[in-house]
Amino acid sequence: MQITVDTGSCVASGQCVLLAPGTFDQDEDDGTVVLLAPEPPEGEREAVRQAELTCPAAAIRLSGA
Template identity: 60%
Template sequence: MRITIDEDRCCAAGQCVLAAPEVFDQRDDDGIVVLLQEEPPESEYENTRNAAALCPAAAIVVEE
């Protein structure tokens, strides 16, 4: 699994951080998503998929 994010699309909702805190974080100044793990471990696959599905701006792309 490989994750990419589109910071320009991010609306800083924070759903990704709630769903997969080991993979995503948010910048302190504006809340834009920060990718912590571009290639998360298999143990985080389900959480990462959920985070992408929950993103209201569709800023997270999951490549399997």
């Protein structure tokens, strides 16, 4: 699984960080998503899928298995 994020679309809702804190963080200044791990830790894969589905800005894209 490979993750890409579109920081230009991100609306800083923080949902992804709540779901998968080992994979996503938020910028200290504007709250937009910061990708910590382009390949998520094994234990966070399902949470990352949830983040993709629930991101209000559709700013998270997944590719690969």
